Amino acid sequence: MVVPSLKLQDLIEEIRGAKTQAQEREVIQKECAHIRASFRDGDPVHRHRQLAKLLYVHMLGYPAHFGQMECLKLIASSRFTDKRVGYLGAMLLLDERHDAHLLITNSIKNDLSQGIQPVQGLALCTLSTMGSAEMCRDLAPEVEKLLLQPSPYVRKKAILTAVHMIRKVPELSSVFLPPCAQLLHERHHGILLGTITLITELCERSPAALRHFRKVVPQLVHILRTLVTMGYSTEHSISGVSDPFLQVQILRLLRILGRNHEESSETMNDLLAQVATNTDTSRNAGNAVLFETVLTIMDIRSAAGLRVLAVNILGRFLLNSDRNIRYVALTSLLRLVQSDHSAVQRHRPTVVECLRETDASLSRRALELSLALVNSSNVRAMMQELQAFLESCPPDLRADCASGILLAAERFAPTKRWHIDTILHVLTTAGTHVRDDAVANLTQLIGGAQELHAYSVRRLYNALAEDISQQPLVQVAAWCIGEYGDLLLAGNCEEIEPLQVDEEEVLALLEKVLQSHMSLPATRGYALTALMKLSTRLCGDNNRIRQVVSIYGSCLDVELQQRAVEYDTLFRKYDHMRAAILEKMPLVERDGPQADEEAKESKEAAQLSEAAPVPTEPQASQLLDLLDLLDGASGDVQHPPPLDPSPGGALIHLLDLPCVPPPPASCSVTQAGVQWRDLGSLQPLPPGFKLFLCLSLPSPGLSSHPRSQSV
Amino acid sequence: MQFMLLFSRQGKLRLQKWYVPLSDKEKKKITRELVQTVLARKPKMCSFLEWRDLKIVYKRYASLYFCCAIEDQDNELITLEIIHRYVELLDKYFGSVCELDIIFNFEKAYFILDEFLLGGEVQETSKKNVLKAIEQADLLQEKTETMYHSKSFIGFKKAY
Numbered sequence: 001m002v003v004p005s006l007k008l009q010d011l012i013e014e015i016r017g018a019k020t021q022a023q024e025r026e027v028i029q030k031e032c033a034h035i036r037a038s039f040r041d042g043d044p045v046h047r048h049r050q051l052a053k054l055l056y057v058h059m060l061g062y063p064a065h066f067g068q069m070e071c072l073k074l075i076a077s078s079r080f081t082d083k084r085v086g087y088l089g090a091m092l093l094l095d096e097r098h099d100a101h102l103l104i105t106n107s108i109k110n111d112l113s114q115g116i117q118p119v120q121g122l123a124l125c126t127l128s129t130m131g132s133a134e135m136c137r138d139l140a141p142e143v144e145k146l147l148l149q150p151s152p153y154v155r156k157k158a159i160l161t162a163v164h165m166i167r168k169v170p171e172l173s174s175v176f177l178p179p180c181a182q183l184l185h186e187r188h189h190g191i192l193l194g195t196i197t198l199i200t201e202l203c204e205r206s207p208a209a210l211r212h213f214r215k216v217v218p219q220l221v222h223i224l225r226t227l228v229t230m231g232y233s234t235e236h237s238i239s240g241v242s243d244p245f246l247q248v249q250i251l252r253l254l255r256i257l258g259r260n261h262e263e264s265s266e267t268m269n270d271l272l273a274q275v276a277t278n279t280d281t282s283r284n285a286g287n288a289v290l291f292e293t294v295l296t297i298m299d300i301r302s303a304a305g306l307r308v309l310a311v312n313i314l315g316r317f318l319l320n321s322d323r324n325i326r327y328v329a330l331t332s333l334l335r336l337v338q339s340d341h342s343a344v345q346r347h348r349p350t351v352v353e354c355l356r357e358t359d360a361s362l363s364r365r366a367l368e369l370s371l372a373l374v375n376s377s378n379v380r381a382m383m384q385e386l387q388a389f390l391e392s393c394p395p396d397l398r399a400d401c402a403s404g405i406l407l408a409a410e411r412f413a414p415t416k417r418w419h420i421d422t423i424l425h426v427l428t429t430a431g432t433h434v435r436d437d438a439v440a441n442l443t444q445l446i447g448g449a450q451e452l453h454a455y456s457v458r459r460l461y462n463a464l465a466e467d468i469s470q471q472p473l474v475q476v477a478a479w480c481i482g483e484y485g486d487l488l489l490a491g492n493c494e495e496i497e498p499l500q501v502d503e504e505e506v507l508a509l510l511e512k513v514l515q516s517h518m519s520l521p522a523t524r525g526y527a528l529t530a531l532m533k534l535s536t537r538l539c540g541d542n543n544r545i546r547q548v549v550s551i552y553g554s555c556l557d558v559e560l561q562q563r564a565v566e567y568d569t570l571f572r573k574y575d576h577m578r579a580a581i582l583e584k585m586p587l588v589e590r591d592g593p594q595a596d597e598e599a600k601e602s603k604e605a606a607q608l609s610e611a612a613p614v615p616t617e618p619q620a621s622q623l624l625d626l627l628d629l630l631d632g633a634s635g636d637v638q639h640p641p642p643l644d645p646s647p648g649g650a651l652i653h654l655l656d657l658p659c660v661p662p663p664p665a666s667c668s669v670t671q672a673g674v675q676w677r678d679l680g681s682l683q684p685l686p687p688g689f690k691l692f693l694c695l696s697l698p699s700p701g702l703s704s705h706p707r708s709q710s711v
Numbered sequence: 712m713q714f715m716l717l718f719s720r721q722g723k724l725r726l727q728k729w730y731v732p733l734s735d736k737e738k739k740k741i742t743r744e745l746v747q748t749v750l751a752r753k754p755k756m757c758s759f760l761e762w763r764d765l766k767i768v769y770k771r772y773a774s775l776y777f778c779c780a781i782e783d784q785d786n787e788l789i790t791l792e793i794i795h796r797y798v799e800l801l802d803k804y805f806g807s808v809c810e811l812d813i814i815f816n817f818e819k820a821y822f823i824l825d826e827f828l829l830g831g832e833v834q835e836t837s838k839k840n841v842l843k844a845i846e847q848a849d850l851l852q853e854k855t856e857t858m859y860h861s862k863s864f865i866g867f868k869k870a871y
Contacts, residue, residue, distance in 0.1 A: 009815050012814060012815055016814075052818055055817075055818070056817060059724055059725075059726075059727065059817065060723075060724075061724075061739065079855050080848075080851050080852055080855045081852050081855055081856060084818075084822070084848070084852060085818065088818060088821055088822075092727075095732070095734065095735070096732045097732070097734065118844075118847065118848050118851055121826075121844070121848075124829070125825045125829055128829050128830035129728075129729075129730060129829075129830065130732070132732070153844065156834050156835065157829055157834060160829040160830050160832050160834050161829070161830065163830055163832065164830040189835075189836050189837060190834055190835040190836065190837070190840065193832075193833060193834070193836060194832075194834060197832050235837045235838075235839055236836050236837055238792060238796075243836050244789060244792060245789065245792070245793075245833045245836045246836060248786055248789045249833075252784075252786075284788055284791055284792060285792055287788055288786060288788035288789040288791070288792055291786060291788050292786050292789070295786075323755075323756070323757040323758075324757045324758050324759060324787070324788065324791065325788070326757075327757045327759050327787075328759075328787055328788060358755065359755065359756045359757055360756070361756065361757060361759070361760055361761075362757060
């Protein structure tokens with residue numbers, strides 16, 4: 001007795017009844033075996049049912065490739081049921097990469113030319129979904145014939161199939177271009193819609209077609225006008241808007257035709273104004289049409305008044321309670337902010353309001369737009385808003401917000417003090433998210449603003465005292481305290497509340513930074529150097545500092561150890577030079593670390609040559625010659641003559657310190673640390689070798705220094 | 712439109728319509744990732760998101776998510792209307808549609824979609840016309856079934 005095969009719905013029930021994944025798999029495997037057997041035995045009556053079951057199983061993720069041939073058989077069958085399922089199977093299972101798919105070409109051809117309308121519809125649908133380039137080439141003539149058929153049902157499908165064919169085989173444009181003119185006269189909405197889609201596709205692909213179709217602009221305008229002014233028609237309207245799908249498509253085509261073309265744009269102006277003002281915007285359908293209108297207005301050569309109207313519509317969208325509408329408004333305004341900056345500026349308050357959105361994708365858009373709207377006149381107000389946003393924004397936006405604020409501050413800062421305050425605020429709020437060069441920028445900024453040294457160091461000290469976890473902030477603060485420690489202790493500064501700071505407090509704070517497990521190796525380096533500098537700035541004896549320095553002489557971190565040892569030696573052997581070496585850094589210029597390096601080099605070289613009791617002239621000048629290498633002319637390799645070690649030459653002793661292998665040539669110039677060279681043992685310098693004699697230049701790259709380890 | 716996916720709150724796929732040629736593996740990967748992304752969205756968030764280089768428009772109707780991937784120049788708001796229109800068509804056809812209807816009659820869901828969209832573009836903007844076309848096709852199917860079964864009934868008798 002033949003077991004009748006399961007009906008589709010029964011199978012679905014059984015699968016859904018399975019309690020576990022394994023059970024489901026079992027049911028499906030069993031059924032697939034039946035299906036395979038049935039395909040083999042060629043039971044024609046239930047073949048469609050078997051394939052339908054297979055398609056269901058396929059949707060659940062199971063393999064179904066063995067059903068491909070059955071699709072072909074079903075499509076070739078004369079039963080409508082078979083064809084229906086067969087074509088569906090073809091769309092789901094056949095892959096254009098495998099040649100098997102070409103086998104249905106013949107069936108489709110037959111169905112297109114001889115089939116009844118529903119069958120023609122199936123064939124066209126399948127062709128437009130999975131038709132490969134070869135199939136399209138083969139079947140283009142059939143489809144072309146169908147464009148002229150009387151039945152709108154088939155024609156509208158044929159037109160959209162033509163769209164697909166042109167996408168696959170652009171050369172077919174020549175076949176499908178001529179019928180368009182006539183098709184535009186049709187009244188049937190489906191045909192019109194298809195035709196406009198077809199024309200849009202043709203124009204996007206070929207400038208010649210674009211020129212050709214410019215002449216239908218008046219006709220399109222007429223169609224759209226009729227659509228907009230005709231009364232409510234239940235068949236095609238959505239919430240009082242006549243056929244929004246068709247309207248949007250026409251507007252899109254008008255956009256393409258009017259782009260960069262004065263005459264066409266002019267023809268459209270009135271209509272666009274009409275649509276923009278008369279469309280009912282209480283529901284999404286109206287807003288969709290309005291949105292497309294705005295996009296078109298902004299893209300063509302429209303009148304200035306119309307452009308302003310469009311931007312205002314977007315501004316109104318921003319106030320809409322519907323989140324989706326606010327989203328498209330923000331996206332569009334972002335696109336327009338470059339070209340129509342002043343118009344968008346008018347909506348700045350609303351945009352800033354959007355920063356408070358709870359939806360992350362909306363607040364991201366609002367952030368980008370806000371940053372684009374910052375200019376010199378509104379920078380203070382905007383920064384306030386953006387800083388408030390930074391404090392409460394979701395973590396994935398922090399980095400962008402921080403860098404955006406810093407960039408804007410750099411471009412539009414009204415005063416240096418404001419700039420320093422802003423950067424400080426960003427560092428305190430989102431220190432971990434700022435870019436590496438923020439530290440360097442801030443130190444350079446502070447260094448360059450002499451009148452603000454006292455103010456900066458005081459503020460940084462306060463910030464540091466509160467929180468030592470934000471690394472960039474700690475680094476800058478340490479540097480500042482080291483450089484301007486004397487101003488900190490002096491106690492008076494007009495711009496900020498007077499603060500009595502004790503020497504011991506300052507030292508204790510720096511030690512805390514050194515010892516904290518939160519501090520990066522680079523930060524520790526900053527702190528150590530700062531302590532060292534304070535040894536000349538403070539009045540007390542330096543025992544505490546010397547103690548710390550000597551402790552770190554045995555630190556595991558190589559960089560830190562090296563510094564500590566060098567500083568220790570500075571205390572012990574070269575105490576008389578300490579003040580000179582640790583002097584305040586000169587004011588730097590913004591345009592290059594080279595410039596300030598050279599300034600420092602020459603200054604310190606001069607001091608070295610002064611301090612050394614018996615420097616022979618040629619030696620000093622040789623040193624200076626070496627320093628001139630820092631001009632950056634990497635090809636300029638100077639071979640210094642080996643310096644004679646003269647016993648009395650303190651210069652040589654000074655340099656007779658543990659040598660460090662030169663950093664790789666690719667390291668940036670600002671990568672610092674105190675690196676003393678044993679000039680006595682110098683070989684001809686490799687090209688690009690940099691000689692570092694400057695103390696504690698801000699070194700943003702230090703944290704990525706190959707040798708640094710976290711202790 | 713590049714593709715449309717329908718999936719449940721548990722991430723089970725109920726319908727997949729692809730208008731771009733992709734391998735089965737790629738389709739599975741995209742489906743998996745996109746389903747995850749959309750299901751992770753909170754209920755109050757907007758219906759649009761950017762994913763890879765596509766714009767995704769999604770809307771939840773009861774227990775089903777309707778998710779469309781459109782291209783950069785496409786209008787997101789009208790895509791929402793497309794989704795809504797499709798739901799209305801399903802509703803009219805099944806009479807107050809629910810997820811189970813789409814599970815047990817998935818081929819019908821495909822047929823309805825294929826009368827509304829073609830090659831990723833809207834082919835018919837009149838609800839009436841779409842439903843009429845489906846009705847006619849269903850009628851035709853029934854007619855051929857009864858014809859065939861009356862014939863095969865005789866055949867059945869013969870075999871036994």
